[in-house]
Amino acid sequence: MRQFTAVVNPTAGGSTGAAALLPLAKLLREAGAELETAYSDSLRHAQELARRAGERGHVVLAVGGDGIVGGIGGALSGTGAVLGLVPAGRGNDFARALGLPTGPAELARILLRNEPRAVDTIEVESAVHDRTVVLGSVYAGVDAVANHHANTSRLLRGPASYYAGGLRAVAGWRAAAYRVTVDGVVHERRGYTVVAANSGYYGSGRAIAPGARVDDGLLDVVMIHDAPRRLFFALMNDLKTGAHVERPQVEIVRGKEIRIEADRAVPYGADGEVEAALPVTARIRPGALRVLC
Template identity: 45%
Template sequence: MTRSFTFLVNPASGDGAAPQAVLPVARLLRGAGARVDVASSSGPQAVAALVARAVERGDVVVAVGGDGTLSHLVGAVCSGGGVVGVLPAGRGNDFARMLGLPTEPEEVAELLLHGAERCVDLLSWQAPGAPERLVAGSVYSGVDARAAALVDRMRWTPKPLQYPLGAVRALATYQPGRFRVVVDGVVAEYAAATVVVANSGYYGQGMHIAPSARVDDGLLDVVVVEAASRLELIRRFPRIYGGSHVELPEVTVLTGRRVEIAADARASVPVGADGEALGSLPGLGGPAAVVELRPGALRVVG
């Protein structure tokens, strides 16, 4: 039986490259006899309605964009019992990198038509007083959330330079925070630059932040980078691409299934997930934010 597809395109992904990326893939799928619908992901409510109709028809819902585009879809796909495909067309494409998914149109079409389904884990993010949000890759707080915000404002910087430049700028002005991190009930406190709760090993356009992470191992990897001088953090920053930063004494890696996180600093501590801002972490004086694992929650072609 030939699969059918609904492509949800984020027109802003890849600095506007996503709408063009879908054309050759859709053409190849239609040439193979598949039914293909293409729609623009114009907002959370519209996306939820589009996904619901696509899942009801039995379509594979294909995220055309980057990590943020995928994360906006996964909740609606999971609640409907649907299947996701990925056409990487964003800035980072780190979840696709983690899954080893292709980017060339012919290879993408072949995978979507004939690739096997697999089940991967997701993260659930719950801040006090806010609705739950499912996340594919990672939730990060501190200096890397600041870097992601800087990258989001870059329009004329060449794409390969955006994340490195954003990270260095964020490191050059960062202020450490006092973080409380509770992993499966075990409490620890850190003076830290950043805390990352990872499902996928990659973020920030190929930075291997959590080299031991696997998307189907039923575990969260928690990476804590403790405070150091700005110069020292910038000097050691390149190690993150190969994952050797985890060997540094100021880096702690924990694993578990439920993480509570809160922080105090001179200013509020920003938090983000898969390239999208989530606001600020709650302070140490009140209820913490919670990240929990949803094992095998997402069915994905690939």
Template identity: 45%
Template sequence: MRETFTAVVNPAAGRGTAAATMITLARHLRDTGARVQVAYSRGLDHATELAAAAAGRGDTVLAAGGDGLAGAVAAGLTGTAAELGVVPAGRGNDLARAVPLPREDPATFAAALRERPSRPVDVAMAAERVVLGSVCAGLDAAANDAANRWRLPRRPVAYQIAAAGVLTRWRAITYDLVVDGVPERLRGHTVVIANSPWYGGALRIAPAALLDDGLLDLVTVGEMGRHRLVPVLAAMRRGAHVTMPGITSRPIREVTVATDRPLRCYADGEPLPPGPVTVRVRPAALRLIGA
């Protein structure tokens, strides 16, 4: 049974609800006899520093916020024996969908965090960024950017609303890929490199993806008209898109993505630096509670 926790909280996540969520959960953890320290991050780099310091003390580390915070906290724990627990309190919370913990009741959730086993899981490395969920380049990345800029609800549906808005003026991209050392060219709408199945607020982009298989899943949506893209986006909610014409999904270990026009890639809902990006798997690099 775990005795000592540090919770790294993004105070802005969920319009401030992450702090309230963690305060409630911390109270239930303390009621069971655990020691809990709550630390508020000033940004992703600071979250990584807080997590690394907690790992150095031998604490179990909780990430209370969205998927971006979970990846930043994981960066401070990757390669160590420290365990990570995910407390979803952001907009998308896609990683939590791959980790079946009972989160509806705080007392039951607290008990699970103390008692459920952890397992080693893979992470993706996008340049120097640790990614637990996925990296995307294309229509979905543009929708993520729009969801961050527009006044949209702080709920998963915001990503779908943003995608619909971006689609009206979207045009296909030429991608130059190097997949496990082999160059490829693709004309299409998006490239996703997934470590876990969900992204974009409950879209099952890579239904075959597993957190612990030592692989990433490369999903591509080829060139097609808007009238075909709309049903593809709808099918993503069920993971049924991968059997549709123009879409491919396959396991890989490493890919480099370059595009024919400036386009920012997103990793776990956070922007990556401009330019080509290389994403590779780092197997069994992180211990995740409930995985």
């Protein structure tokens, strides 16, 4: 029987991570599993708790949103430890990419019975930020601004905060000149954003890279070119289904190492937590993390 340590972000999604864990914890214990709960007071603290639990052979449950999932997953990347997800945040996009259920009974069955699956992670390197590892995506441009607005919103939660943040970001955005190097091949484009995606989703269910797979050893690089604002607002609606990839203003290439530069200090983000400015380099780490899904 598996032993679990749940690392909880108490404020995920504006609610308590502990509340999301309670029904699942009851089911795991009733099945005979051991479960310890550890509360984090910061992302770095959560990573430390996860590493210790992994070293003891416990399955580490990341309880929260994409920020804590990406942080803990990055900390466990390459260690051989097993990660389980308890979605309890605003977006839960990596859980969505893995096809995880939201109901506690279905999730408990996966955590108790399924074998770990090897998935890729992303190593992120920047001159202005410590090297880190995340799971979902690195995004540079208007979406990084939108994510910042969503994270700092006091009035809106969940998908509504991302949509409102996107509208606010687009209204004040001016196109940047990007230089995107994918496995040594340079692409110079002027536009709104560049996304290096391991997961197909970001921004609370928006299908930014519908063809991305978390275990193919590649990053899908989505470049959204300059366009009138009215067209970009329509494109934001297309993101709900992934239909934006059919528009001529959207270009997708794939690669293992991506460097993103721009003609100004364009902000970038990673899994909803890292906030810095370009340039940044993202490298895929194939099969570096074992996840129950």
